[in-house]
Amino acid sequence: MNHFDYKNGELHAEDVALSAIAAEIGTPFYCYSTATLERHYRVFSEAMQKDALVAFSVKANGNLAVLKTLASLGAGADVVSGGELKRALAAGIPGEKIVFSGVGKTKAEMALGLKNRIYQFNVESEVELLALDEVAGALGVKAPVAFRVNPDVDAKTHAKISTGGAETKFGVPWSHVHTAYATAAKLKNIEIVGVDVHIGSQLTDLAPFEAAFTRVVELVGDLRREGHAISRIDLGGGLGVPYRNDNLPPPDPAAYGALAARITKNTGARLIMEPGRLIAANAGVLVAGVIYVKQGENKKFLILDAAMNDLIRPAFYDAYHEIVPVAAPTADTQWTHYDVVGPVCETSDIFAADRPLPVLKSDDKVAILTAGAYGATMSSAYNARPLAAEVLVKGGEWAVVRPRMDDDALFGNDRIPPWLG
Ligand SMILES: *Cc1c(COP(=O)(O)O)cnc(C)c1O
Numbered sequence: 331m332n333h334f335d336y337k338n339g340e341l342h343a344e345d346v347a348l349s350a351i352a353a354e355i356g357t358p359f360y361c362y363s364t365a366t367l368e369r370h371y372r373v374f375s376e377a378m379q380k381d382a383l384v385a386f387s388v389k390a391n392g393n394l395a396v397l398k399t400l401a402s403l404g405a406g407a408d409v410v411s412g413g414e415l416k417r418a419l420a421a422g423i424p425g426e427k428i429v430f431s432g433v434g435k436t437k438a439e440m441a442l443g444l445k446n447r448i449y450q451f452n453v454e455s456e457v458e459l460l461a462l463d464e465v466a467g468a469l470g471v472k473a474p475v476a477f478r479v480n481p482d483v484d485a486k487t488h489a490k491i492s493t494g495g496a497e498t499k500f501g502v503p504w505s506h507v508h509t510a511y512a513t514a515a516k517l518k519n520i521e522i523v524g525v526d527v528h529i530g531s532q533l534t535d536l537a538p539f540e541a542a543f544t545r546v547v548e549l550v551g552d553l554r555r556e557g558h559a560i561s562r563i564d565l566g567g568g569l570g571v572p573y574r575n576d577n578l579p580p581p582d583p584a585a586y587g588a589l590a591a592r593i594t595k596n597t598g599a600r601l602i603m604e605p606g607r608l609i610a611a612n613a614g615v616l617v618a619g620v621i622y623v624k625q626g627e628n629k630k631f632l633i634l635d636a637a638m639n640d641l642i643r644p645a646f647y648d649a650y651h652e653i654v655p656v657a658a659p660t661a662d663t664q665w666t667h668y669d670v671v672g673p674v675c676e677t678s679d680i681f682a683a684d685r686p687l688p689v690l691k692s693d694d695k696v697a698i699l700t701a702g703a704y705g706a707t708m709s710s711a712y713n714a715r716p717l718a719a720e721v722l723v724k725g726g727e728w729a730v731v732r733p734r735m736d737d738d739a740l741f742g743n744d745r746i747p748p749w750l751g
Pocket of ligand 1: 531
């Protein structure tokens, strides 16, 4: 459920007409709905055990206003870089609610985490563990560690967002897990606290979660018998969202929470969850203007002022996004089919092929739905296209939460070397 609906013939975010925002700041822009973020966070956290840490995955949407909205509801953060850690802290998320994931943390990033007393490092290899021990030793602190284990489970999602198979770079290989914990137990500056798993993103079936969580709980029993104090189980993120109106909806958070509770119930461990997409995806849209409608040899192209640099998911993952007109269709509306594209000089700069839409003309506006996760965070300035503006709506109010990139940000940091004068 989300709060983007037609009212008075216009697509609204909560009580704000998207056309009113477009008239003021231009297009393209991302628009996020506070009520939707809050609803998704609440539905998710209420489906989890009371003491669970819900650590929002910052890579899904790292805007400080979004993070602050979630932080005020009690959310923690799952970060995968020093930059994301700084974002989470800047949004007011305390270190004690931050977990640090990622396969290649640098020593500088580790030090930043340790200085801010983060809750947990999800360590992915023994070499990383040794580096963390060294950094913690130099700072005179102990690093709280869970190993991210690779359970070799097929997440049955797009190959580019599958992370739990033995062939991926993620996690400690299943056959190395026991030696990894044994190594950690010997290190002076490491405190073993838990086990972590994350098998992929946009999972639309609970079965892979069930398989992975079951393996992890068995592992926790084995590790405890080996003398390790495992008090936390981090189950990662990955629950999918509906991108297509006509698709069966993915499993709901209640079923997912019940599954996690059932499988972990005898462990007595505190659960950590790292949802990203589920919280943010349907809480955001990308609003774009039509530059031209171009007649090709065989098809019509709807050329938008948003492009793959703004939202790369269709080009990168063959992802489907609903695209709707900002002005509500009526009974008299004429419909046609368009290839919906951006202006970037790449054939893959296409949002949708042969998509039924009302007949549109230059300056009309469309909204690309379910763009609140892995949208703005994955955007780039390719083709020297400024990063789009971001807007947050709350009821009848709205605010620009990141202005469109200006020329200074676009190329003002380039430097001319002395020999070019
Ligand atoms: C990306 C990621 C998540 C969030 O995944 P979603 O599919 O957005 O829920 C959680 N944990 C880790 C380690 C990740 O890399």
